[in-house]
Amino acid sequence: MTFGFAPSSAASMSTSADLSAASANPLTRMLEPAEWAAAGIPLLRDPREVVSGLHSRHRPGPATVIVAVLDPDERLCASASFTRRPAPADGWMFRNVLLAQLRRVIPHDLRRRTPVRTAVLLYCRDGDARWTEEDGAWMWGLRDACTLHGLRCGAYITLTRDGWQVLGEGRGGRRPSVDSAPEPFAMADAPLPAPRTGGAASELLRRAAAR
Secondary structure (H helix, E strand, C coil): CCCCCCCCHHHHHHHHHHHHHHHHCHHHCCCCHHHHHCCCCCCCCCHHHHHHHHHHHHCCCCCEEEEEEECCCCCEEEEEEEECCCCCCCHHHHHHHHHHHHHHHCCCCCCCCCCCCEEEEEEECCCCCCCCHHHHHHHHHHHHHHHHHCCEEEEEEEEECCEEEECCCCEEECCCCCCCCCCCCHHHHCCCCCCCCCCHHHHHHHHHHHC
16 A cells, blocks of 8 residues: 655646746756766767768758767767758757657667667857857757667767867867868768668668668
């Protein structure tokens, strides 16, 4: 037999009001750099190779978002790119877009007790490499999308005219940048591995690799 206490009507109304206020305020759906750094995001062994590989594969322009899934050896399993639509920065909306892209290119890992694959996000944007509220919303969205797809949340990287920057880590470089030509890298040239599940998922990854 289980005993408990029923919440008062006043407490229920207060909780509902708090949840409604949070859902109506996009500023609650973003992560500050300190929060991101404290979240235990796994470090990339060679961030420049990852960035250069994604840059060569997708050739992003301003407002391009690239979400990629890496295996434990940081080999590319799948990736997708799309253009950020003009709209207020909202982590919940970003989460939904990222989750839709992940579902389109790779099966989920929700049956695993511990995630083995890692999703990283590369956002090509105007401005400098300093953190913005929009970056915080993308961080929130990436973390939530990874949880819902059974993945580890990985690095959030910005690509500007000044170069690339792994936010929360302080690592970056001048090449590639928004204006630089793609470089030939192994990640960009190697074909994406076929998924173990086969069927429709294999077809989706084949299409992703063809892009």
